[in-house]
Amino acid sequence: MSVKHYKPSKYLSPYIDRYFVCSQTKSLPLILPGTGLEVLFHIGTPLSIDNKKLDVAHVICPREKLIFDSANNVNYIAVRFHSGGFRHFTSIPHAQIVNQYLSVEEIWQNEGKELLDILFSLPSVEEKIKLIDFFLCNQLKKHHFSDIVNWDLVIKTLYKNFNSISLHELAHQSNLSYRQFERIFKQKFGVSPKKFQRITRLQKTVKQVLLSSNKHYLSTALDNGYYDQSHFIREFQSFTKLKPSEYFVTKNFENHFYYRPLS
Known part of the structure; x- marks a missing residue:
């Protein structure tokens, strides 16, 4: 490529x-x-x-x-x-x-x-x-438009702090009930905040593993908030229908779309 x-x-x-x-x-x-x-x-x-x-x-x-x-x-x-x-x-x-x-x-x-x-x-x-x-x-x-709630900040905060942010606290900071927060978030971004959080965790873990060229993924998964290896395997399979060991193989380390930030 x-x-x-x-x-x-x-x-x-x-x-x-x-x-x-x-x-x-x-x-x-x-x-x-x-x-x-x-x-x-x-x-x-x-x-x-x-x-x-x-x-x-x-x-x-x-x-x-x-x-x-x-x-x-x-x-x-x-x-x-x-x-x-x-x-x-x-x-x-x-x-x-x-x-x-x-x-x-x-x-x-x-x-x-x-x-x-x-x-x-x-x-x-x-x-x-x-x-x-x-x-x-x-x-x-x-x-471009501006909302009463700064949704750009909301999604940026969730993306950067997926591992530590409480969705209920994020809703509170937005002056919304959690049910309102969840409904409007899904309208604006196409998925629920919880699913967005789960996808972000998976995406960042996979990106770090592939860019490090290290097939031993467990320590990276734990750093990103997975409780243990079984938790990561379950989440990975739920999104991909693959085991991590089936995905983290040579061809995928050599051919993927994860990039480092532009300087």
């Missing part, structure tokens, strides 16, 4: 982690449940899932494991959003995006179509990324 990373403009950096260009001549790795979202712009033949070809540009927002069909010569530009960030770029409810593959045209209608028409006429990747960045800046200006 060949991957090149680009920083978003300063205006977008609170919401977008990075742009990256992926080129690969073998199948993409298993995608585990995550907390973020990506928009993919395919350069060449789009990917497919269960023999159904995806659109040339589309969202992926996996809260369940995801397996793309085998493909050769994969090549695309991805926009990786921070957790909860994408909701400021569209009026579509997050519940309609989670585990779906909405196209750029479905999300942004004629503006999305115009973006793609121009995008695929540009000769260089850098020009394409510059256009995507400009387009997203305009969508942010159009769709």
